[in-house]
Amino acid sequence: MSKTMIDLFLRSLWETILMTGASGFISLVAGLPLGLALIATERGGIAENVWLNRLLAAIVNGFRSVPFIILLVALIPLTRLIVGTSIGTWAAIVPLSIAATPYYARIAEVSLREVDHGLIEAARAMGGNRWTIVREVLVPEALPGLVAGFTVTLVTLVGASAMAGAIGAGGLGDLAIRYGYQRFETAVMTWVVMVLIVLVCALQWLGDRLVARLDHRG
Template identity: 55%
Template sequence: MSTDILWLIVKATGQTLQMVAIASVIGTLLGLPLGVFLATSGRGELYAAPGANRILGAVVNATRSVPFIILVVAIIPFTRLVAGTSIGTNAAIVPLTIATIPFVARLVESAIREVDPGLLEAARAMGATRLQIVWKVLLAEAKPGITLALTLTVVSLIGYSAMVGAVGGGGLGDLGIRYGYQRFMPDVMAAVVVVLIVLVQAVQSIGDRLARHFDKRARPR
């Protein structure tokens, strides 16, 4: 493998990390509070708003139901409006972020709903405010689950970032298609696959360690 190809792999890896990092941060900043709201806004819950819960839940489900590659194509006009172009790394961040928000929201909602309801009742009995219950009980107790949810999100985004390369999104997927497939260079395709596997393994390992660190039940007494 030539030096030029190695440089292309390094450059493509940087583009993939950029896409995944930005989409993860923005998606989490928007998806986390949305997930908290979905978990606490049902009938009789902490921030009871069943109408809003149903509407937002339907929007989240609809967005998650669209296959990612179709979502990328469907929102090309919106991508052009936001990024000024529909191809390249910056453009790819738009559909990646939109796909991330409902994904994070549902995973966070699931993690919060696993918190023991008795803890909420105890917090209410002690006079805790709703914000205190969310911050000091729900999010604190769900931290291991939320950590694993965000880990799964980043791992999924790495795969999505490779898929978006099929429509000119840049990154490792684009490199694999242009050189590994279209130019019949199996060594480049193999290198792209190896780099993707390493990235996923690294993210998963870090996420698992953080989840164990946050999990009070896993700590030795």
């Protein structure tokens, strides 16, 4: 590849990392509390509220049921309102975050549900309030699963960020479409695929190592 193409490739790689990292952080910050709320408000939960639980579940399921490419287009007015434009890397972070948040919330919910209910009851018996149970029991006990789920979310975001390239979001997906597909440059397409594979494998490896370090059950 020429120096110009290498510079373009490196910039596209950085844009993909930026989109994945920023939207992943937002999905963690918003999705974990949402997962906790789903667990806490379910029947028999530490803050039982069946109607609120059903409302939250409906919202989560509603966003998760919309294919990402449709969500990208549907959220263009909101994206333009938030960042001032509907194209580019920062514009893509908005739909990526909105798509990833309910996805991670469901993964977090599954991990939190696996916490031994006896530990929760023991914390209650010792006078622990709801926040104490969340801070001292639910999150610490579910941490390996939460990290594993976040890793899966990041890997999914890598693929979604590439898909966002179809509407001019930048990143490796945009590079593959504009040069690899539209200009029939097979080498560019091949390099993009290889880098995406390496990026996904690296994320999964790091996530697996962190989960192994946090998992005290073994």
